[in-house]
Amino acid sequence: MSILDSIYNTVLEGKRHEIEGLVKRALEEGFSATDIIEKALRPAMDEVGLRFSQAEFFLPDLILAAEATKRAISYLKPLLGERDVVSQQETVVIGTVQGDLHDIGKNLVIATLEGTGYRVVDLGVDVAPERFVEAVREHNPAVVGFSALLSTTMVNIPRTIAALEEAGLREGRLVAVGGAPVTQRNADEWQAEIYAPDAGTAARIVTEKLAARRQCV
Ligand code: B1M
Secondary structure (H helix, E strand, O other): OOHHHHHHHHHHOOOOOOHHHHHHHHHHOOOOHHHHHHHHHHHHHHHHHHHHHOOOOOHHHHHHHHHHHHHHHHHHHHHOOOOOOOOOOOEEEEEEEOOOOOOHHHHHHHHHHHHHOOEEEEOOOOEOHHHHHHHHHHHOOOEEEEEOOOOOOOOHHHHHHHHHHHOOOOOOOEEEEEOOOOOHHHHHHOOOOEEOOOHHHHHHHHHHHHHHHHHHO
C-alpha cells in the first residue's frame, strides 16, 4: 500500500493520532504538500461525505475524519504557497458564512493566500453579514472572501454581498467565493469577481485579478 493510500485510510478511520507520522513519511518519500492534500486528504474527505450521505458514516465519524484532516493540514501549512515567488501586501478578509461551521477548506485557502504573501484576516465560521461589514470597515481589504459548504447556507453569500453594498463598502474591492456547492455560475450571478474550486486556484486567481486591477488604475 502506498503512503498516500495509508493517509487516505487513516482519515477514513478517523485515527487522528497517527496522521502526522504518515504525513511526515509522505514528505520524506518526496510527495509535496499539495500532492498529499489533493491525492489523499481531499479524496478521503469526499469519501467521508459520500458515506455520510449514504448513512454508512455518522456525525462522530465525520468529526474524527475532519479532526485528522485538520491535523494533517496544520502540519503541512508552512509548506504551502509560494512565499519566495511573490510578496503581496494586500489584505484579504475571509470567513465561512452565517449558519455554516465548515472551515477545513477555508483554512486551506487561507494557508495558500498567506503562503503567497497576503495578510489574511480570518473571521472564522458562522460569520454574520454585520460582522463582515465591521471587518471590512476596519481592515479595508482588497479582497473579501466567502466560503460556504452547505446548499442551505450558500444563500448567505449574496446576502452578505448585499450588506456590503448597503454599507457602501463593496466598491473598489474584489469578492471571492468558493466551497463545494458554489459554482462559477453562482459567482457570475452574485457578481463576485473571483471563483475558485480549490485553494491553489484561489490564491492564483486572487493574484491575477489584483494584478489586472492594478494595471487598470
Ligand atoms: Co458537513 N456536510 N455537515 N461536516 N461535511 C458536507 C458539506 C456534506 C456535503 C456531506 C454529505 O452529506 N455528503 C453535507 C452538505 C450537503 C449540502 O448541503 N449540499 C454536510 C452536512 C449535511 C452537514 C451537517 C448538516 C450534518 C448534520 O449535522 N446532520 C452539519 C452542518 C453543520 C453546520 O455547518 N451548520 C455538518 C457538520 C460537519 C462537521 C462539523 C462534522 C464537519 C466540519 C468540520 C470542519 O470543517 N471543521 C463536516 C465535514 C468534515 C464535511 C465533509 C465530509 C468534508 C468537508 C471538507 O472539509 N472537505 C463534507 C463532504 C464533502 O465536502 N465532500 C460535508 C475537504 C475540504 C478541503 O474541501 O471544504 O470543499 P472543501 O474546500 C475546498 C474547496 O471547496 C475550495 O477550496 C477548498 C480547498 O481546496 N473552497 C474555496 C472552500 N472555500 C473556499 C473559498 C474561496 C475559494 C475556494 O474563496 C473565498
